[in-house]
Amino acid sequence: MTGKPDSALCLSAEAVSVRFGSLKALDTVDLVLNRGEILGLIGPNGSGKTTLINAITGQVPLASGRVLCDGEDISALPPRERALRGILRSFQTVRLFRDLTVSENIEVAVVAKGGSRREAQKIAQPLIEEFGLGEKCDELAAALNYGDERRVEIARALAAEPKYLLLDEPAAGMNEEESEGLLSILKTLPERRGLGIIIIDHDMPLIMRLCSRLQAIASGKTIATGSVNEVRHAPAVIEAYLGSDAGELLHA
Template structure:
């Protein structure tokens, strides 16, 4: 049976002599959600950029379902099933909401008619159908986020990498998004990586966590296990927080 996982092996990334990632490895299986956590500047987005091909590491490899992708450009990795969202939303503002999603489906090889049906299904799923003919430029930030994720799904990815998907959303919008994301791995045989600073969301949604600080992995495993690791608590709150039982990391328990 073909391996169904996205893997980064011993990744080293340097920017102008500064080591942004130091021998970091990661694996993501289909059907699971992995939370990638750590302080600002820890290397989380850089690791996503390595997986998708936007950043070339000094050393290390990226494989998808057993295939080495290290030499492939971002667009070729997308065709292999690796899709992402960005910290800053990148919609086509001169296109309608529906057209933004259709574009990704057509790029995957669907006809215009098939792409329209796929877009409408995703618009319903993300509670955006009533806005399908609005220009993307008219959307609020939370809706932009949902359209971006729906667009990524229109390309039928195997692995979806989400960089702060709940940024700019209010509590209700964030909860709605979490409900949708929680269903996707099983419904679509999809692996998801989520970077987010909303720790209650991360704790409830993810099956596993990997924590990074200063370019190194400092913990990985089950949610309850990782959030209690002293190195993880210190990375978020500083050494003095260890004696105070780290209330910040005691977010809503994983469901």
């Protein structure tokens, strides 16, 4: 895929810049996420990946540029309104309701959109099974291990029936078996649910197996975009990752 939208059904950032005081965290970054694809957003620590997700979802204001969802300019909308338009995300730090059960944590996404408790339970149950949480559905979130917390967070986002799902380091803290299980679920979602996914992760083997396209960012600017092979061999990407463990994996 080229990354160029062939219809209005895409999520896009156009020349997006973000400033924190005198620091330009993002500098005229473009991004396109089409329905039905998984885009990997990669780059060294501090490159601006999470800031770009925050800009798209409305957590940080734009200094310039705009964000569009299915052709609609949503740059001025608050995060809740963007979520209601189908843009859901996870965070680097899991944000579950620790005093609610696993089931309740997933159901709350449906209720927040105006659904009934019965509807919420109907939507949540297959997600609980899909993410292997059946034996823990009545446990409090506070009792979960980190891998289970991650799965609940993603299942909760899917319960809101997103058009676009933005995942910030979803495999962080997972062991190899848990990462493999997550990969097997994520890679089928775009086709089964007709959604687009952006994933940020430092697990390069997972990224390279999961994504149809990559976009690399360094120092707040896009330095490469294209297929996995195109981006992993781009000179600017090799230079950005030079000497890092992630770089060694990316260019192995």
